[in-house]
Amino acid sequence: MQVKEINKEKISEVVFKSHAQSSSEVNNEVYSNLKRAVFLGNTIKQKVKLFFETNEGLKMVNTTIWFESDKHVVLKGGVVVPTSSIVKVEI
Secondary structure (H helix, E strand, O other): OOOEEOOHHHHHHOOEOOOOOOHHHOOHHHHHHHHHHHHHHHHOOOOEEEEEEEOOEEEEEEEOEEEEOOOEEEEOOOOEEEHHHEEEEEO
8 A cells, every 4th residue: 555645734634534443443553652652752852654544545744743642643733633543653
């Protein structure tokens, strides 16, 4: 599957597609990497690659993650991505 990079400013324009049936089904590795990404984003402003599903296919954004929960993550600039749409986090 081909991944299309997207600017975080354009994320508000996409329609998210749930990768998991529910947020509780999100992969443990994804949750673990999200927690690590939040720590790195808040301490040393390190960017990560966040891969997520949309109705147009798989997208990737290179950004700083400020907050994560079982329902969503918040990126730098207040951009919100549903956790259930997240496929992978590369640190």
